Amino acid sequence: ExxxxxxxxxxxxxxxxxxxxxxxxxxxxxxxxxYRQILGQKVEFLVSFYNNEISEKSEIFDDQFSVxxxxxxxxxxxxxxxxxEDSAMYFCASRFMETQYFGPGxxxxxL
Amino acid sequence: xxxVKQSPQSxxxxxxxxxxxxxxxxNTAFDYFPWYQQFPGKxxxxxxxxxxxxxxxxxxxxxxxxNKSAKQFSLHIMDSQPGDSATYxxxxxxxxxxxxxxGGGTRLxxxx
Numbered sequence: 001e002x003x004x005x006x007x008x009x010x011x012x013x014x015x016x017x018x019x020x021x022x023x024x025x026x027x028x029x030x031x032x033x034x035y036r037q038i039l040g041q042k043v044e045f046l047v048s049f050y051n052n053e054i055s056e057k058s059e060i061f062d063d064q065f066s067v068x069x070x071x072x073x074x075x076x077x078x079x080x081x082x083x084x085e086d087s088a089m090y091f092c093a094s095r096f097m098e099t100q101y102f103g104p105g106x107x108x109x110x111l
Numbered sequence: 112x113x114x115v116k117q118s119p120q121s122x123x124x125x126x127x128x129x130x131x132x133x134x135x136x137x138n139t140a141f142d143y144f145p146w147y148q149q150f151p152g153k154x155x156x157x158x159x160x161x162x163x164x165x166x167x168x169x170x171x172x173x174x175x176x177x178n179k180s181a182k183q184f185s186l187h188i189m190d191s192q193p194g195d196s197a198t199y200x201x202x203x204x205x206x207x208x209x210x211x212x213x214g215g216g217t218r219l220x221x222x223x
Contacts, residue, residue: 004154031209033210033211035211041215042200042213042214042215042216043147043155043200043202043211043213044213045210045211045212045213048209048210055209056209056210058210091154091155093154095209098143098145098160098207099145099157099160100145100157100211101157102147102154102155102156103154104152104153104154105153105154
């Protein structure tokens with residue numbers, strides 16, 4: 001069964017550094033999403049992406065964040081200058097019909 | 112108005128019992144209500160979902176009950192098993208499946 005994959009599974013970075021989180025959505029899915037989950041809290045929407053542009057974004061998704069689909073398979077989330085509060089699990093999802101399929105996540109720790 | 116409130120935060124059920132998790136929403140524009148199951152270290156996985164034009168949907172041991180007038184929906188897990196021990200999230204979206212707004216999660220433990 002096709003799955004959403006994410007790399008790396010874990011990332012540790014210093015405050016102020018740039019990080020890029022990578023996702024490979026399920027092929028033939030057209031809608032892509034990033035969510036985050038701070039430890040012990042609920043899953044929060046960050047951004048949705050369709051037809052090579054952002055279709056919706058939350059208040060969390062400020063100028064420090066950007067998304068890109070650099071080729072036909074990858075979907076990336078970049079955080080330009082990480083803050084301590086960016087420490088969270090980041091989930092990528094892709095959608096077919098109504099269903100969003102989530103990847104296993106990247107655990108980001110900002111020191 | 113975008114919030115989805117979920118209760119309880121944690122739930123302990125004996126094997127074979129019924130687990131019930133409740134969610135409430137305010138935004139009447141929501142038109143799709145999925146439940147996700149999440150095991151530790153994994154991403155959320157869709158369990159079952161409902162649209163507001165039906166009051167109940169059943170898939171195996173899992174049932175969603177939906178009350179449109181009360182703006183509430185709930186997940187019932189019949190014959191709960193230890194393998195059901197996980198965190199369950201309700202969610203809601205407008206435009207059927209777009210941006211998901213999640214509830215706070217319920218950590219379910221099913222005791223053998």
